[in-house]
Amino acid sequence: MAKKITIYDLAQKLNISPATVSRSLNDHPAISQKTKDKVLSVAKETGYRTNKFAANLSKQKSNTIGVIVPKLNSIFMSTVLSGIEKIANNFGYNLVISQSLESQEKEKLNAKTLFDSGVDALLVSLAYETDDYDHFTTYTDRKIPLLFFDRVCDLPNCPTISIDNEAAGYDATQHLIKNGCQNIVHISGSLKRNVYAGRLEGYKKALYKNKFPVKPENIIESDLNIGQVKEFVARIKASEQKVDGIFVSNDTFAANCIKELIKEGFRIPEDIKVIGFNNDPVSEVISPSLSTIEYPGYKMGILAGQSIISHLSGSINIQSADQILIKHKLIARESTQI
Amino acid sequence: MAKKITIYDLAQKLNISPATVSRSLNDHPAISQKTKDKVLSVAKETGYRTNKFAANLSKQKSNTIGVIVPKLNSIFMSTVLSGIEKIANNFGYNLVISQSLESQEKEKLNAKTLFDSGVDALLVSLAYETDDYDHFTTYTDRKIPLLFFDRVCDLPNCPTISIDNEAAGYDATQHLIKNGCQNIVHISGSLKRNVYAGRLEGYKKALYKNKFPVKPENIIESDLNIGQVKEFVARIKASEQKVDGIFVSNDTFAANCIKELIKEGFRIPEDIKVIGFNNDPVSEVISPSLSTIEYPGYKMGILAGQSIISHLSGSINIQSADQILIKHKLIARESTQI
């Protein structure tokens, strides 16, 4: 049981050369169908399994795609991953997934490890704190396809996949304004990240457009940690000018704000309207249900997967599309409409 | 730029043999410190990176752990994965993650692929429909560590990590009874899976204990797909004997039930008390907040990771613990208490 059988064994059994066996198994055109059939059949009989280690070594590729995400345990990220995995799996690639835990240090380490382990391509969504991108040059130098999704950065020749965060931020803010808000607070994540910086820009733009002042005290850069909800709500309560609208960069935080606001006696949406971001499952279930921006994570994963695969297989058509923007959509629910 | 440099290059530069270089890099005791230092320094200078393909081939191991989960995009599963990744990463292992999408077919395929790709160990949470386990014999035959978590099965020599689902089901039901429920419906997942079968057993046990009848019409085996909520609520509404308690095997489904029940005019918890399972984030946010069973996913991931690592490194101490049960905890919230 469990004796490893190699192409040499097959070759011997069939009285042909290992080279022919190898080519047969790979359906090489220079081998006659008759021979291929024989090889295939014996391979099946004997339970031959190709040794990936050897194949990898000689081909210098692993059929493996590396992924670095900030955190695995978020419904958004795992939905994206689900899409990536689907595509990768379809095309015979394995996915090696690692998380940076929002730390630049770990992200660098992971990038190194994945490089050493020989991934054929790398997909990255950046950590909260990353502000230097040297750890990716190893990849670009060796022409290993590198693609960023969601939390992207613009490195030369690196395609990115994201939504138009500025437009989305604009839409969210505009929606609040249309529903009567006059003094809107925006809770943002790290402004190092495009996703949050973009949304903030959109927020400002909407204010400009409506000739509302952009007040620094209304812009809160936070790590969106739920522990800070209370502190934030206290701040809202204490603010001089009555806050009547909140645009939060993330549904989970928004949902918890709503809970806390209600506990503090605010009526949502009558006193304060709240809009979130992502369309997490929680946004539908909370009451009042949370208006939000739909961020199609699964689709993003699918596209990221397809894009990287087509890079790998050398189709150049997608390569031209260096920046893919996915459409977002405003979902108006109870938390913003009386 | 980007010329691959090998131990042979290093050997030449240093006028020593490749073998010595290899041993130096691996800190082999038979090499003098002086030589090691030289090698290390030149390796650093030249930017040498060991070729894992070659190392894997000769060592016949990949420093890689395979994982098969039913779905990536669930908050519970991704939390478990997060824990596994943490440990794996700490010990220098990479994680290759694939999803069965609840299909036995895909699970088998994934098991094969991961085997071929040479994972050193495999972690599995079974698909909904899996009822035959032959695809794992490849692993057990070759003594490749195989461990099941959450949705487990008992194969010889395969450790499992889960909670005591029967006890948890018992606790949940008992909690409903204590709070006055007399006619409790249980919504279960596939009874092929230990997790659901166990919870059902616990449910029955609690009923027995309180001398309540176990009515078949009160036990619903479902795929827990949210699309079925309406149908289910209709059934509750139409039931002859008034249902006053529901024990749902999963928070997401439970939360949606609550929403739908309320929409249909039921008061929660006054008319019907509901308890879920998992302690998903959604359970805290919904109103009324959902009583549930805490299922420590992260901890499960950590334990699964540690267990498999210790198998791999040959520590036998954990090997004896063939079945790890993690403690659950009942969390009583508003949905069950007036």
Place this chain on the structure above:
DNA sequence: TTAATTTACGCAATCGGTTGCGCAATTCAT
């Protein structure tokens, strides 16, 4: 000083496929 150990390193086989090149056998054109 010489023999017995110990230390430090090199030789060469091995892991199992892959692939450029060359040659023989077969098929085709004339």
Place this chain on the structure above:
DNA sequence: ATGAATTGCGCAACCGATTGCGTAAATTAA
């Protein structure tokens, strides 16, 4: 029937690191 083109396959050199075994050099013992 004969040279030309095509087809089918084998030889052998990789891919780059690991490791059992053997031996020269250095150290210790006597």
